[in-house]
Amino acid sequence: MSSHREAPVRRVAAPDILARKGGTPIVCLTAYTAPMADLLDEHCDLLLVGDSVGMVIHGLPNTVGVTLDMMILHGQAVMRGSRRAMVVVDLPFGSYEGSAEVAYDNAARVMKETGCSAVKVEAGPTVAANIEYMVRRGIPVMGHVGLRPQAVMVEGGFKAKGKGGEERRLILEEARAAADAGAFAVVVEGVAEGLAREITQDIAVPTIGIGASAGCDGQILVTDDMLGLFDWTPKFVRRYGDIRGEIAKAVAAYAEDVRNRTFPGPAEIYFAKAG
Numbered sequence: 001m002s003s004h005r006e007a008p009v010r011r012v013a014a015p016d017i018l019a020r021k022g023g024t025p026i027v028c029l030t031a032y033t034a035p036m037a038d039l040l041d042e043h044c045d046l047l048l049v050g051d052s053v054g055m056v057i058h059g060l061p062n063t064v065g066v067t068l069d070m071m072i073l074h075g076q077a078v079m080r081g082s083r084r085a086m087v088v089v090d091l092p093f094g095s096y097e098g099s100a101e102v103a104y105d106n107a108a109r110v111m112k113e114t115g116c117s118a119v120k121v122e123a124g125p126t127v128a129a130n131i132e133y134m135v136r137r138g139i140p141v142m143g144h145v146g147l148r149p150q151a152v153m154v155e156g157g158f159k160a161k162g163k164g165g166e167e168r169r170l171i172l173e174e175a176r177a178a179a180d181a182g183a184f185a186v187v188v189e190g191v192a193e194g195l196a197r198e199i200t201q202d203i204a205v206p207t208i209g210i211g212a213s214a215g216c217d218g219q220i221l222v223t224d225d226m227l228g229l230f231d232w233t234p235k236f237v238r239r240y241g242d243i244r245g246e247i248a249k250a251v252a253a254y255a256e257d258v259r260n261r262t263f264p265g266p267a268e269i270y271f272a273k274a275g
Contacts, residue, residue: 012045012086014118014140014184020045021206026185026218028208029226032057032074036223037081044085046208048120048220049075051090051150056224063149066092068106075114087116088142093150096121100133107139120187122148125170128177135182143178145171145199147190147211162191172199179203187220188212190236211236 020026028046031037032053040047053074054066068091075089089110096103107119118140121127131141146161162168171191178186185206188196196212209216211234225233228242257263 009083011084011117014086017046017086018184018205021204021217023217025216026206026208028218028220029223030056030220031078031082031087031223034077034081037078037085037087040223041082041085045218046086046088046220047078047082049078049087049089049114049116050120050222051092052222056222064093066090068092068095068110072110072113075110075116079115086118087114088118088120089114089116090120096130097124097127100130103130104134104137104139107134107141111139118142118184120144122150123174123178123183123186124148124151125174128174128181131178131181131183141181141183142185142187142208143175143181143183144187144189145174145178145191146188146196149189159190162195168192168195171195172202175199175203175207179205185218188216 017026026045027043028048029040029044030050030052031040031047032049037047049071051063051066051071053070054060054063057074058066058070060066071089071092075087078087091103091106091110095106103121110116110119119134120142121131121144123131123143123145127143131143134141147159162171172195175186175188183205185208186199186203187208187210188199189209190211191199193213196207196209197215200207200213200216206217208218208220210220221237224230225237226240228239229244231244233239254263
């Protein structure tokens with residue numbers, strides 16, 4: 001018998017993403033399931049298991065209700081479905097903002113139980129110290145500044161950021177603090193285009209834009225938005241497909257065939273052998 005084994009594929013890692021600063025743009029999308037991860041893996045440098053899973057998959061009104069167990073479950077699925085892309089898992093609301101020790105324990109649990117390559121945190125004013133604590137102890141961390149979905153209760157909704165002087169200054173400071181703390185990349189979401197460019201030029205690690213600027217070092221979208229699975233999408237989303245429409249047509253055709261008794265047909269039915 002042949003002892004040939006398929007050559008292992010090396011996953012993209014944090015140093016690879018960091019090295020892309022100012023180079024070829026980094027391609028990122030969200031993934032929550034193994035089949036979707038399998039489809040995206042060939043084309044993406046990084047797959048984010050975002051806490052947006054709470055809204056996209058579980059129908060929650062925002063990301064605040066997402067739990068650590070949910071993130072681990074979906075992280076495991078995405079790891080099974082991918083081979084090459086770096087997989088980053090969001091730490092959900094309430095799992096990292098307090099003590100550095102708790103943040104580390106939760107991040108370590110996510111990495112152990114999923115096998116992912118890094119975690120992501122929303123880098124609010126008190127989070128930089130926790131990023132540094134985790135990085136010093138072997139946890140690669142991605143930051144996130146600008147529109148922070150986990151702060152929706154404080155902000156009163158999902159609002160573009162960085163249009164005013166003081167808010168602009170605070171976001172730039174948070175991006176600098178995350179990078180200085182050791183984050184290997186920073187997501188910049190929902191900010192004025194000029195601010196996104198300024199952050200990209202100012203910090204030494206790659207910026208991943210979403211509703212930000214083409215001048216960022218990479219881009220990310222929620223895959224389900226980009227594929228057209230929802231009637232409404234944010235301003236910053238470009239739809240590359242109409243999967244919702246295709247599903248609707250397919251289901252309508254199936255329902256018609258069932259009601260007309262044309263499904264199942266001979267090709268889909270098992271018959272007993274003669275004799």
